[in-house]
Amino acid sequence: MSAGPDSAVYGRPPPELADPPEGAVQLSPLIPGSEALEAIAPGTLSDLAVLAPPGTVERRFTLALALRALAADGALTVLAPKEKGGSRLARELAGFGCAVEETAKRHHRVCRTRRPARPDGLDAALAEGAPRRLDDLGLWSQPGVFSWNRIDPGTALLLENLPALAGRGADLGCGIGVLAKAVLAAPKVTALALVDIDRRAVEAARRNVEDPRASFAWADLREAGAVPERLDFVVMNPPFHDGGAEDRALGQGFVRRAAASLRPGGTLWLTANAHLPYEAVLDESFRQVTPRASERGYKVFEAKK
Numbered sequence: 001m002s003a004g005p006d007s008a009v010y011g012r013p014p015p016e017l018a019d020p021p022e023g024a025v026q027l028s029p030l031i032p033g034s035e036a037l038e039a040i041a042p043g044t045l046s047d048l049a050v051l052a053p054p055g056t057v058e059r060r061f062t063l064a065l066a067l068r069a070l071a072a073d074g075a076l077t078v079l080a081p082k083e084k085g086g087s088r089l090a091r092e093l094a095g096f097g098c099a100v101e102e103t104a105k106r107h108h109r110v111c112r113t114r115r116p117a118r119p120d121g122l123d124a125a126l127a128e129g130a131p132r133r134l135d136d137l138g139l140w141s142q143p144g145v146f147s148w149n150r151i152d153p154g155t156a157l158l159l160e161n162l163p164a165l166a167g168r169g170a171d172l173g174c175g176i177g178v179l180a181k182a183v184l185a186a187p188k189v190t191a192l193a194l195v196d197i198d199r200r201a202v203e204a205a206r207r208n209v210e211d212p213r214a215s216f217a218w219a220d221l222r223e224a225g226a227v228p229e230r231l232d233f234v235v236m237n238p239p240f241h242d243g244g245a246e247d248r249a250l251g252q253g254f255v256r257r258a259a260a261s262l263r264p265g266g267t268l269w270l271t272a273n274a275h276l277p278y279e280a281v282l283d284e285s286f287r288q289v290t291p292r293a294s295e296r297g298y299k300v301f302e303a304k305k
């Protein structure tokens with residue numbers, strides 16, 4: 001089947017569970033270059049497949065956006081692993097007034113429905129999941145981005161140990177820009193590239209880091225060209241999720257990307273959960289590796305190329 005002009009997909013559902021037509025427009029904020037589901041004109045999509053996110057508020061926000069974007073009677077397929085929100089999908093969709101057909105396959109729940117003429121409760125779910133300024137942190141954020149409403153304790157430990165940096169640098173996996181704001185407090189920093197794979201995080205960071213030395217990229221830093229080269233420094237709190245094998249490879253990829261982006265003598269400042277194995281990849285990629293802190297279940301390293 002080939003895609004009509006208004007077929008779309010959110011995320012990358014396993015093809016054996018939901019098979020959006022070839023050419024369906026990608027709408028995930030985690031796939032750089034995608035269109036934004038938020039920006040789709042209401043009532044225009046004929047069919048949409050959604051690999052639903054695990055966080056409840058983010059998921060209900062996404063489902064509400066999906067129902068808003070669909071034409072009346074447009075087809076909606078929503079799926080998620082059972083343990084990551086899948087078991088709640090049918091009830092959540094019913095709460096929006098959808099008649100749902102649910103199947104269980106390969107540890108997922110797959111719900112098929114059509115947009116009701118007048119879905120219930122869209123405005124409340126849209127308001128609950130929208131970007132907002134957090135008064136206690138003085139930062140813009142949004143449910144679904146990393147540690148969206150509190151400073152991550154690993155990030156906090158790095159902030160406590162970070163010296164004033166100088167020259168050109170990057171914040172890899174910048175999130176909403178917490179590390180970047182601290183880095184840019186140093187007057188000798190001349191440029192800082194903020195890179196993240198999450199569009200919503202980059203949009204929040206743009207609002208949080210108003211500084212002419214900052215540049216922003218919605219990019220997967222595993223891709224060539226995503227990070228400037230010959231940098232003086234890199235700061236990062238690499239992604240970890242539950243620390244499974246794939247996540248470890250991603251975090252270690254961050255370390256290698258940092259090494260490749262630094263000039264000889266350039267410095268990486270990294271924070272991580274104490275149990276994550278970064279030592280070997282740091283030793284292999286850097287000339288000198290110095291543990292700078294180890295507290296509260298986190299560790300901070302300074303590594304010189």
Ligand SMILES: C[S@@+](CC[C@H](N)C(=O)[O-])C[C@H]1O[C@@H](n2cnc3c(N)ncnc32)[C@H](O)[C@@H]1O
Binds near residue numbers: 219239
């Ligand atoms: C542990 S969070 C740190 C966020 C922020 N630096 C902080 O300290 O609060 C890791 C960040 O890396 C981003 N990320 C994950 N995979 C990525 C990739 N392949 N390329 C770029 N960013 C990625 C995530 O979206 C997330 O914002």
